Amino acid sequence: MTDPDQTSDIVIGIDLGTTNSLAAVVGKEGPRILHDADGRALIPSVVSFLDGGARVVGSKARAMSVTNPRRTIHSVKRLMGRGLSDVAAELPRLAYEVTTDGATDLARVSVDGRLYTPQEISAMVLTEVKQVAEAALGRTVEKAVITVPAYFDDAQRQATRDAARIAGLTALRIVNEPTAAALAYGLDTSREGTVVVYDLGGGTFDVSVLKITQGVYKVASTSGDTHLGGDDFDNAIIDRILELVAAKTGYDLKVHPQALQQIRLSAESMKVELSAGETSTLEIELDAGEPFRFTLTRAEFEDLIRARLDETIACCKAALADAKISTGDVDEVVLVGGSTRIPLVRRMVEETFGRTPHTELDPDRVVALGAAIQASVLAGGNRDLLLLDVIPLSLGIETVGGAFAKLVTRNSTVPCRAKEMFSTSVDDQTAIDINVFQGERELVRDCRKLGAFKLRGFPPMPAGLPRVEVTFLVDADGVLTVTAKEQRSGAEASIDVVPSHGLTRDEVKGIIRESIAKAREDFAHRELVELRNKAHNLVVGTKRVLAMPEMPFTDAQRDDLHSCIAELERLSHGDDAKALSKACDAFGEKTQALADEAIGAAIKAELNKELGRLPS
Numbered sequence: 243m244t245d246p247d248q249t250s251d252i253v254i255g256i257d258l259g260t261t262n263s264l265a266a267v268v269g270k271e272g273p274r275i276l277h278d279a280d281g282r283a284l285i286p287s288v289v290s291f292l293d294g295g296a297r298v299v300g301s302k303a304r305a306m307s308v309t310n311p312r313r314t315i316h317s318v319k320r321l322m323g324r325g326l327s328d329v330a331a332e333l334p335r336l337a338y339e340v341t342t343d344g345a346t347d348l349a350r351v352s353v354d355g356r357l358y359t360p361q362e363i364s365a366m367v368l369t370e371v372k373q374v375a376e377a378a379l380g381r382t383v384e385k386a387v388i389t390v391p392a393y394f395d396d397a398q399r400q401a402t403r404d405a406a407r408i409a410g411l412t413a414l415r416i417v418n419e420p421t422a423a424a425l426a427y428g429l430d431t432s433r434e435g436t437v438v439v440y441d442l443g444g445g446t447f448d449v450s451v452l453k454i455t456q457g458v459y460k461v462a463s464t465s466g467d468t469h470l471g472g473d474d475f476d477n478a479i480i481d482r483i484l485e486l487v488a489a490k491t492g493y494d495l496k497v498h499p500q501a502l503q504q505i506r507l508s509a510e511s512m513k514v515e516l517s518a519g520e521t522s523t524l525e526i527e528l529d530a531g532e533p534f535r536f537t538l539t540r541a542e543f544e545d546l547i548r549a550r551l552d553e554t555i556a557c558c559k560a561a562l563a564d565a566k567i568s569t570g571d572v573d574e575v576v577l578v579g580g581s582t583r584i585p586l587v588r589r590m591v592e593e594t595f596g597r598t599p600h601t602e603l604d605p606d607r608v609v610a611l612g613a614a615i616q617a618s619v620l621a622g623g624n625r626d627l628l629l630l631d632v633i634p635l636s637l638g639i640e641t642v643g644g645a646f647a648k649l650v651t652r653n654s655t656v657p658c659r660a661k662e663m664f665s666t667s668v669d670d671q672t673a674i675d676i677n678v679f680q681g682e683r684e685l686v687r688d689c690r691k692l693g694a695f696k697l698r699g700f701p702p703m704p705a706g707l708p709r710v711e712v713t714f715l716v717d718a719d720g721v722l723t724v725t726a727k728e729q730r731s732g733a734e735a736s737i738d739v740v741p742s743h744g745l746t747r748d749e750v751k752g753i754i755r756e757s758i759a760k761a762r763e764d765f766a767h768r769e770l771v772e773l774r775n776k777a778h779n780l781v782v783g784t785k786r787v788l789a790m791p792e793m794p795f796t797d798a799q800r801d802d803l804h805s806c807i808a809e810l811e812r813l814s815h816g817d818d819a820k821a822l823s824k825a826c827d828a829f830g831e832k833t834q835a836l837a838d839e840a841i842g843a844a845i846k847a848e849l850n851k852e853l854g855r856l857p858s
């Protein structure tokens with residue numbers, strides 16, 4: 243294992259949270275969290291702008307959220323890569339101003355008349371994380387793996403990359419938070435299985451169903467509530483206090499921002515205390531009269547939050563239903579997020595899934611630890627596995643004659659998607675094999691087979707008539723899903739594979755080198771295969787036309803066509819590309835002339851189909 247303190251290419255893992263952010267790294271003793279000089283790991287994801295252009299980030303900023311509300315920016319993760327119209331529902335909850343730059347709908351934060359992109363604010367948090375990491379490691383840090391929620395779309399992921407760049411960090415990879423959590427628990431070592439990640443943080447709840455294929459995760463479904471988390475539990479306690487204070491003293495604390503800020507911090511402390519103990523007591527000094535004492539038991543607190551936790555369980559059930567599985571199919575449950583320290587949360591999750599969830603790692607640090615594990619892989623550290631950030635080798639399927647049709651080309655960035663239409667090569671096929679390959683060569687026999695599946699259940703049709711749409715989708719975790727759909731009948735089938743599985747960097751390099759060395763030879767082979775396909779299509783099309791009773795051919799024309807077909811078939815079996823090419827051209831001209839002369843559009847359409855044909 244590489245010691246990050248020694249290598250020049252250090253990569254840290256960062257959990258860039260809505261509420262808190264933190265960094266971790268893999269060292270000699272394995273993954274570890276990086277702490278600041280005061281021993282704190284969690285950096286509140288908050289930036290507060292002060293007078294005179296100064297600003298503070300982290301816990302100092304969080305402390306200002308009540309006294310400096312309009313200039314204290316929290317939860318900026320909710321705005322990342324979003325338009326103002328997307329986040330309209332958020333705005334009443336934010337004490338600061340959110341607008342647009344006027345030219346686009348993209349959300350901007352407005353402070354003291356200056357506009358900031360969410361990326362810039364997020365970069366300020368990342369800069370703080372970077373500084374803490376650099377101080378802890380005693381060296382500069384320029385590269386990171388950063389986590390995002392599984393449901394983040396391309397724009398939100400890109401915004402996260404941009405934030406890193408502004409902070410002087412290269413985001414080598416954007417990793418899904420649940421995937422990172424599962425990695426931290428080492429669950430990727432089992433080859434097949436289903437993992438549920440239950441993540442209850444400060445302001446958001448996410449549940450993800452992950453399916454392991456060949457040791458790599460695929461997000462099968464996600465559910466959650468973007469406004470359900472620890473803040474709600476704090477608010478439940480606050481409301482209780484305000485109610486009791488009002489009842490006892492007639493005092494309305496809501497109109498006293500300073501007092502309210504104090505109560506907010508106290509409420510959170512009470513909540514945290516109740517995760518460990520059975521009661522918690524608060525004393526507030528009110529201006530007049532005796533101090534107000536308030537005691538909350540764990541049972542009372544549980545009653546305050548039970549309804550919201552029921553909602554999280556409903557989300558879990560929805561996610562399972564989406565993934566088309568039941569609780570019995572779940573192999574592991576992982577708890578993530580500070581709020582899963584609440585004992586009632588653990589009990590409810592355990593009851594729901596009928597198994598003890600993983601809680602061995604700190605729930606608010608587990609995502610950062612998983613990110614650090616990914617980071618060490620990218621830094622060339624402890625595992626000889628190739629993780630995807632770009633597609634290292636082209637991906638495609640076999641077409642007739644053993645040719646390799648590339649759908650996704652090498653070096654496309656993940657996630658990515660590609661689509662192409664194919665058809666059948668033989669009449670009356672009701673099933674086709676989709677053979678998925680990876681490589682840079684022209685023929686599949688020189689590529690690496692990743693998997694195969696059958697598309698069945700479409701009605702018999704003449705060759706070339708079925709329209710089979712093949713889609714390649716590589717998700718952020720590098721899992722490739724290939725789907726084939728026959729458009730006329732709706733028949734559909736798919737497969738998941740992990741293209742990087744078992745491939746090392748050196749193997750990839752070797753494969754690319756070989757493809758360059760063999761380029762000329764491959765080109766000739768490929769040309770021959772394509773000529774054979776062309777000849778095949780000409781033969782099939784012509785035979786079909788000959789079989790049509792309404793076609794006004796003379797016997798001489800029929801004989802001529804039959805002998806041309808025989809010649810094409812003979813040449814197709816040999817490997818004289820030149821002769822085959824000539825014969826195809828000559829035959830093409832002949833049938834074209836016939837078509838123009840006598841048959842019109844029907845034959846032309848038959849002969850001019852351009853869809854790639856799949857093997858029978």
Ligand code: ADP
Binds near residue numbers: 471
């Ligand atoms: P996020 O992923 O949203 O950035 P975290 O995972 O850091 O957030 O969770 C933060 C939340 O966890 C806060 O609401 C905090 O009060 C809560 N929390 C932290 N520790 C505990 C605890 N011991 N008991 C209950 N809640 C806790």
Ligand code: MG
Binds near residue numbers: 259260443579609
């Ligand atoms: Mg989190």
